[in-house]
Amino acid sequence: MLHNLFIGELADRLSKRQISSAELTQHFLGRIERLNPALNAMITLTAEQALADAAAADVRLAAGERGPLLGIPLIHKDIFCTSGVKTSCGSRMLDNFISPYDATVVARFKAAGTVMLGKSNMDEFAMGSSNETSYYGPVKNPWDIGKVPGGSSGGSAAATAARLTPLATGTDTGGSIRQPAALTGITGLKPTYGRVSRFGMIAFASSLDQAGVFARSAGDAAAGLQVMAGFDPRDSTSVDVPVPDYSKALNQPLKGMKIGLLREFFEGLEPRNAALLEDALNIYTDLGCETLQVSLPHLPLSVPTYYVVAPAECSSNLSRFDGVRYGYRCENPKDLMDLYKRSRGEGFGAEVKRRIMTGTYVLSAGYFDAYYLKAQKARRLITDDFRSAFAKVDLVIGPTTPTPAFDIGAKMNDPVLMYLNDIYTIGANLAGLPGVSVPCGFVDGLPMGLQLIGPHFAEAKLLNAAHQYQQATDWHTHAPRGYDQ
Amino acid sequence: MSLTRQDVEKIAHLARLSITAQEMPVYVSSLSSIVDFVDELSRTDTEGVLPMAHPLDGQHQRMRADVVSESDHHDKYQENAPAVTAGLYVVPRVLE
Numbered sequence: 001m002l003h004n005l006f007i008g009e010l011a012d013r014l015s016k017r018q019i020s021s022a023e024l025t026q027h028f029l030g031r032i033e034r035l036n037p038a039l040n041a042m043i044t045l046t047a048e049q050a051l052a053d054a055a056a057a058d059v060r061l062a063a064g065e066r067g068p069l070l071g072i073p074l075i076h077k078d079i080f081c082t083s084g085v086k087t088s089c090g091s092r093m094l095d096n097f098i099s100p101y102d103a104t105v106v107a108r109f110k111a112a113g114t115v116m117l118g119k120s121n122m123d124e125f126a127m128g129s130s131n132e133t134s135y136y137g138p139v140k141n142p143w144d145i146g147k148v149p150g151g152s153s154g155g156s157a158a159a160t161a162a163r164l165t166p167l168a169t170g171t172d173t174g175g176s177i178r179q180p181a182a183l184t185g186i187t188g189l190k191p192t193y194g195r196v197s198r199f200g201m202i203a204f205a206s207s208l209d210q211a212g213v214f215a216r217s218a219g220d221a222a223a224g225l226q227v228m229a230g231f232d233p234r235d236s237t238s239v240d241v242p243v244p245d246y247s248k249a250l251n252q253p254l255k256g257m258k259i260g261l262l263r264e265f266f267e268g269l270e271p272r273n274a275a276l277l278e279d280a281l282n283i284y285t286d287l288g289c290e291t292l293q294v295s296l297p298h299l300p301l302s303v304p305t306y307y308v309v310a311p312a313e314c315s316s317n318l319s320r321f322d323g324v325r326y327g328y329r330c331e332n333p334k335d336l337m338d339l340y341k342r343s344r345g346e347g348f349g350a351e352v353k354r355r356i357m358t359g360t361y362v363l364s365a366g367y368f369d370a371y372y373l374k375a376q377k378a379r380r381l382i383t384d385d386f387r388s389a390f391a392k393v394d395l396v397i398g399p400t401t402p403t404p405a406f407d408i409g410a411k412m413n414d415p416v417l418m419y420l421n422d423i424y425t426i427g428a429n430l431a432g433l434p435g436v437s438v439p440c441g442f443v444d445g446l447p448m449g450l451q452l453i454g455p456h457f458a459e460a461k462l463l464n465a466a467h468q469y470q471q472a473t474d475w476h477t478h479a480p481r482g483y484d485q
Numbered sequence: 486m487s488l489t490r491q492d493v494e495k496i497a498h499l500a501r502l503s504i505t506a507q508e509m510p511v512y513v514s515s516l517s518s519i520v521d522f523v524d525e526l527s528r529t530d531t532e533g534v535l536p537m538a539h540p541l542d543g544q545h546q547r548m549r550a551d552v553v554s555e556s557d558h559h560d561k562y563q564e565n566a567p568a569v570t571a572g573l574y575v576v577p578r579v580l581e
Contacts, residue, residue: 100561193540207539236547237539304523315500322501324574326565335577337501345503353502354512357493358519360500374526376536381529383537415515416522432540456541 002027003163004484007072007220010166014061014071021061021071025054025115028073032117032164035483039140041149041159043078044086045118053115060113068223068247070113074167077156078119079126080106080211081200089202090122090134090152093321093328093347103200104232105169105211112227117165120155124349125318126171126204128152129179129421130411133351138408141184142480143446147405150180150421153214157184160214162483167224168214173205174306175400175425177212178437182400182449185439185478187466188214189221192456193432194239196225197232205313206237208306208429217476218438218466222246225459241457249460250467255288257465258393259452264299265398265424273399273448276441280450281397283472284465292393296385301378302426307419308362308375309430314352315359321347354415383431390455395465397452399424400437404446428453436462439475447478487517 002010002024013019029047036042050073057071081087081099083106088094102110109116123133131139131154139154141147142162149158153170157180160168170177172190181188189212196211203209213224226247231240261281266274281291323329323343330346333339348356362371389396402423411418428435433453440450450469454462470476488496493513497504504512559572568575 097565100558100564194544233547233549237544239541239544298529301526301529304525307519308523308526319501323567324576325563326567329567333577336579339577340501341503344501345505348502350508350511353500353504354515354519356500356502357496357512357516360496361488361492361516361520362523364496364499370527371523373536374529374531375523376538377531377534378526378529380534380537381531383540414518416518419522430540 001484003031004479006217007068007166007215007223010072011068011070015066017061021054021057021115022051024071025050025073028117028165035162036164038145039142039158039162040137041121041139041155041162041164042118043088043090043121043136043155046085046116050115050117057113057115067113069109069227071115072167073115073117073165074109074169075117075120075156075159075165076106076169077122077153077171079122079171079202080169081202082106082116082119085119087119088135090124090136091348091352092135095135095328097327101200104197104234105201105228108227120159120168122155123152125202125314125352126152126173126176127314127351127355129175129418131155132408132412133349135349140408141405142483143185144405146407147446148183148408150183150405152176154180156214157181157186157188160216161186161480163479166215167220169211170214171201171209171211172429173208174310174429175422177214178400178425178435178449178451179421181214181437183405183447185447185480186214186216187218187221187436187438187476188212189225189436189459189463190428190434191225191229191459192434194237195434195457195459196228197235197238199232199234203317205310206317207313208310218436218463218470219247219250221436222250222463244460246460246463249464252464253288254284254465254468257289257395259284259289259291260294260389260393260396261291262299262396262398263293263295269399270402272443273402276443276448277399277450280440280469283469287468287472294389294393294396296382296389296427298378298381298385299427302382302430303419303423305375305378305382305430306422306426307358308371309379311355311359312363312372313359315356315363318352318356323347351415379430382427386427386431386433394461395452395454395458397450400449400451404443404448424451432456434459434462436466438466438469439478441475488513488520
C-alpha cells in the first residue's frame with residue numbers, strides 16, 4: 001500500500017516512473033476525503049493546486065530531474081503562510097485571511113518539488129497541548145478517536161499517523177511537535193532555535209518558536225529537515241551555520257556515543273512509561289552506547305518559567321491583531337477602542353486570551369522584575385544545566401510525555417493541568433536545543449514516545465540515534481487500526 | 486496571590502480585550518491559578534544570574550546593506566483589509 005511506504009521508497013518508485021506524482025497525490029487526496037472527516041485533521045484542502053503541483057513535478061521527473069522530495073505530497077500546519085491560500089492559525093481571528101506570500105519553509109518545500117495537499121488543524125495560535133482550542137474543532141487521535149492527538153500541531157500529527165500524508169510540517173514552542181508525535185506514534189523533530197527560518201511562520205513566542213517536521217521514520221524526517229534547514233536573511237534570528245547531509249549521517253554506528261539519563265525525567269515516572277524507557281536504554285547499550293546519569297537540578301522550573309516567558313512574548317506578538325489591517329473585525333464598532341477590544345475579544349478564543357492576559361500581567365509595571373526578569377534568569381539556569389550535561393554526554397534521553405493520549409475534554413477546565421503535559425519537552429525550547437520524539441511502545445494500547453535532546457545544531461546526531469533505534473525496533477511501523485488499509 | 490476582578494479588568498484593558506460579565510469569573514479564577522503556579526519562581530535563588538532573552542548566546546541583530554530590496558505591493562497586501570479607501574485603512578473616527 002502506497003501510504004505505508006517510506007519517503008525513500010516513494011521517491012524510488014517516482015524516479016523509476018513506476019508511479020507518477022499525480023497518482024500518488026490522487027491516492028492521498030482520496031484517503032483524506034475518506035478518512036479525514038472522522039479525524040478533523042485538516043482546515044483547508046488544496047486538491048486542485050495539489051494536482052497542478054503534481055503535474056509540474058511529473059514534468060520535472062520526466063525531464064530526468066531527481067530529488068528526495070520531488071513529487072512527494074505533504075501537509076503544512078496552518079501556521080505557515082501559503083500564498084493565495086487561507087492561513088488561519090486555527091483561529092477565528094484569521095478565518096478570512098488569504099496569505100499574500102509564502103513562508104520560507106513553504107517556498108523551500110515548493111522548490112524541492114513537493115505537492116501541498118492542504119493546511120492542517122492546530123491549537124489556536126499554537127497555544128495548546130491537545131488540539132482542543134482550535135476554532136475549527138478538536139482533532140481526533142487516529143489510535144482512538146475519543147482521545148486527543150496532542151498539540152498544538154495535532155492536525156499534522158494525526159494526518160501523518162493516519163497515513164493521509166507521508167510528511168507534515170509543524171511548529172514547536174513548548175513541545176508542539178514532539179508531544180503530538182509521541183501521542184500518535186510517529187517521529188517528530190524540533191530543530192535547534194535558528195536552524196529553520198521563521199519568516200512567514202505566524203509568531204507565538206519569538207524566542208521559543210521553531211519549525212520542524214513529522215514523518216514515520218527518522219530517515220523521512222531527515223529528508224524533510226534537509227529542505228527546511230538553512231540560513232534565511234529574512235529571519236533576523238536565523239543562524240548562518242552550514243547544513244550537514246542529514247541522510248548520510250543516519251548510518252553512522254553509535255558505538256561510543258554517550259547518552260545521558262536525565263535524573264529529573266526519570267524521577268516519579270509512571271512505571272509502564274519507565275519500563276518502555278528501560279527497554280530503549282537496553283537497545284542503545286546493545287548498539288554500543290554508554291549510558292550515564294546526568295542531573296539538571298533547575299529543570300523542574302521549566303514549566304513555570306515557560307508560562308511566564310511564552311505568554312509575555314505572545315502578548316506582544318498578538319498585539320498586531322487589531323481588526324484594522326487584516327483579520328477579524330467586529331461589527332459596528334462605536335469607536336477605536338471598541339474596535340480593538342471587540343475584534344480581539346470576539347476573534348480570539350479563551351486560551352489565547354488567557355495567555356495574552358498572563359503575558360500582559362507579567363510585563364506590566366510593578367510586576368516585570370518579579371515575573372518576567374525572574375523567569376529570564378531561571379531560563380539561564382536551565383540552559384546552563386543543559387550545557388554542563390552536554391560537556392559529559394552527547395545526547396540526553398527521557399520520555400516525551402507523562403502519559404499516553406488523554407480523553408478529549410478531560411483537561412479543558414484546568415489550564416495548569418493541561419500545561420503539565422509539556423513537562424518533559426519545554427526545557428529544550430527554553431535552551432534552544434534540538435529534540436526528537438520516536439515511538440517506543442504502547443501503554444493501554446496507545447503509543448508512547450521516547451525523546452532525545454542534543455546540544456545546539458546536533459540534529460544529525462539526533463537523527464542518527466533515532467534511525468539506529470528504528471533499525472533495531474519496529475514501533476515506528478505500527479499503524480492505527482483502520483488506517484493501514 | 487490571587488487576582489481580583491479589578492486586576493483582571495485592568496489587564497484586559499491593557500491587552501485591549503473585551504471580556505463579558507459572564508466570562509469574567511472564569512478568567513479571574515484561571516488567571517489566579519496560573520499566577521499562583523508561576524509564583525514558584527519567586528522561591529528560586531537567582532542572585533547574580535544574568536537574564537536570558539535569547540536561547541543562543543552571541544546572537545545580535547544583523548544589519549543589512551542600505552539598498553532597496555522591496556517594491557510596492559500595496560494593493561496585494563490590502564486585499565485582506567476589512568475596510569479600505571484610497572489605499573488607506575478605514576477605522577472609526579479617532580480625533581474629534
